[in-house]
Amino acid sequence: MTKNINLTLKVWRQKNSSAAGNFERLEAKDISTDMSFLEMLDIINEKLTLEGKEPIAFDHDCREGICGQCGSVINGRPHGPEKGTTLCQLHMRHFADGDELVIEPFRARAFKVVKDLAVDRSPLDQLIQAGGYISANTGAAPDANALPISKETAEMAFDAAACIGCGACIAACPNASAMLFIGAKVSHLNLLPQGKSEADKRTLGMVRKMDTLGFGNCTNERECEAECPKEISITNIARLNRGFIKASLFSSEK
Numbered sequence: 001m002t003k004n005i006n007l008t009l010k011v012w013r014q015k016n017s018s019a020a021g022n023f024e025r026l027e028a029k030d031i032s033t034d035m036s037f038l039e040m041l042d043i044i045n046e047k048l049t050l051e052g053k054e055p056i057a058f059d060h061d062c063r064e065g066i067c068g069q070c071g072s073v074i075n076g077r078p079h080g081p082e083k084g085t086t087l088c089q090l091h092m093r094h095f096a097d098g099d100e101l102v103i104e105p106f107r108a109r110a111f112k113v114v115k116d117l118a119v120d121r122s123p124l125d126q127l128i129q130a131g132g133y134i135s136a137n138t139g140a141a142p143d144a145n146a147l148p149i150s151k152e153t154a155e156m157a158f159d160a161a162a163c164i165g166c167g168a169c170i171a172a173c174p175n176a177s178a179m180l181f182i183g184a185k186v187s188h189l190n191l192l193p194q195g196k197s198e199a200d201k202r203t204l205g206m207v208r209k210m211d212t213l214g215f216g217n218c219t220n221e222r223e224c225e226a227e228c229p230k231e232i233s234i235t236n237i238a239r240l241n242r243g244f245i246k247a248s249l250f251s252s253e254k
Contacts, residue, residue, distance in 0.1 A: 002032060002033060002034050003032075003033050004031060004032055004033070005031050005033060005092065005095065005096065005097040005098075005099075006027070006028065006029050006030065006031070006097055006098065007027075007028040007031060007040075007095065007097075007098075007099050007100070007101055008025065008026075008027060008028070008098075008099070008100040008101070009025070009026040009027070009028055009044070009100075009101050009103060010023045010024070010025055010026075010100065010101070010102045010103065011023065011024050011026055011056055011103045011104075011116070011117070012024075012103065012104040012105060012116060012117060013054075013056070013116050014105075014113050014115065014116055015115060016113070016114070016115060017112040017113050017114065017120075021113070023102070023104075026044060026048075028040060028043070028044055031043065031092055032092065033091065033092045033093035034091070034092070034093070035091065035092045036063065036088055036090060036091055036092070037074070037080060037087050037088070037090040037091070037092065038058070038060050038063060038070060038087065038088050040092055041056060041058055044056065056116050056117060057114070057115040057116040057117060057118045058072060058116065058117040058118055059071060059117070059118050059119070060088060062088070063088040063089075064088070064089070065085070065086040065088060065089040065164075065229065066164065067164065068086075068164035068165045068166035068167075069166070070086055070087040070088040070166070071086075071087055071106055071166050071167060071168055071171070072087055072103050072104065072105060072106070072117045073102075073103070073104045073105065073106060073107070073171060074087075074090075074101055074102070074103055075101060075102050076102070077172075077227060078106060078168035078171040078172050078227045079166075079168050079227065079229050080094070081094060082094055083226075083231075084228075084229060084230070084231050085229055086164075086166065086229040089229075103117065104117070105117045105118070105119045106119050106121075106167055106168070106170065106171035107171060107176070108167070108170045108171060108176035108215070109176055109214045109215075110123040110170070110176065110178075110213045110214045110215050111123070111167065111170070111171075111176075119167075121165075121167050123178075123213045123214075123215070124165050124167060124178070124181065126209060126213060127178060127181065127182060127185075127206055127209055127210060127213070128165075128185065130205040130206045130208070130209035131186075131198070131201060131202035131203070131204075131205035131206040131209075132185040132186075132189070132202070132206060133189075134189060134194050134195050134198060135198060136194055136197075147193045147194075149192065149193065153191050153192075156187065156191055157187065157188050157189075157191040157192050159232070159233070160183075160184040160185070160187035160188040160191070160232065160236050161184075161188040162184075162230040162232065163181065163184035163185065163188075163228075163230055163232050164229070164230060165181065166229060167181070168224075168227050168228060168229060169181055169223075169224035169225075169227065169228050169232070170215065170224075171227075172223040172224055172226065172227035173216065173218075173221065173223055173224050174216075174219075174221055174223065175216025175217060175218070175219060175221075176215055176216045177210075177215055177216045177217055177218045177219075177224070178213075178215040179210075179217065179218035179224070179237045179240065180218075180224040180225065180228065180232055180234060180236065180237055182206045182207065182210060182240060183232075183236035183237040183238075183239060183240040184232050184236050185206065186199075186202060186203055186206060186236070186239070186240050186243065187236045187239050187240070189202060190202065190203070190239075190243060199243065199247075200243075200246075200247035200251035200252075200253045201247075201251075201253045203240065203243045203244050203247050204244065204247050204248070204251070204253055207240070207244050218237055220234070222234060
């Protein structure tokens, strides 16, 4: 049943990456529990604008849990308290009247704050450019049975391909590691016949680029798996590590 709740928000405000930031206390009154979290922020921004104040900057696009653009840390958890949910699909019914919510941007050395809750996630694009693709010409869609792939392999590749590149795994990791993101991209492509010819080059290139960009390494804390809105498994990190060791020792790409 629809009801309205009142919340206290402590929102991180920061003009740019070089400015000092601080938490600003705001009151969210009469918030419908049918709203999404981003719709709640829209209401707050409308109020701030009418008062002649600067609205809160935050990332969003599709608002359907597909694009990976949205993302903030709510009470210490990327995308909020609900498992397997993006911030845009998090509804206010999951909060209680009188709750205090601490809202801050994704924290990682590689993610520079653009403004308030918005961060620069272009380092993820640079990781993709380092190997998250295949070079083969695609042409027309091939027949579904032209390249035999086992059901198990197809499902593993499909599960890895569900990654939307939101960066929640990095924000959740105490080392700000991009290993789950890279592991998903590498698994998605390396498991399939089209990606095998560049598997070693892809694996080495993406891991080395991760180090260059200032991401940390994986220490198996599993926060990434717990907070991933698409529930990507850390088995993809294990597969990445095996591939990296093999490519480092035996590949001509090293």
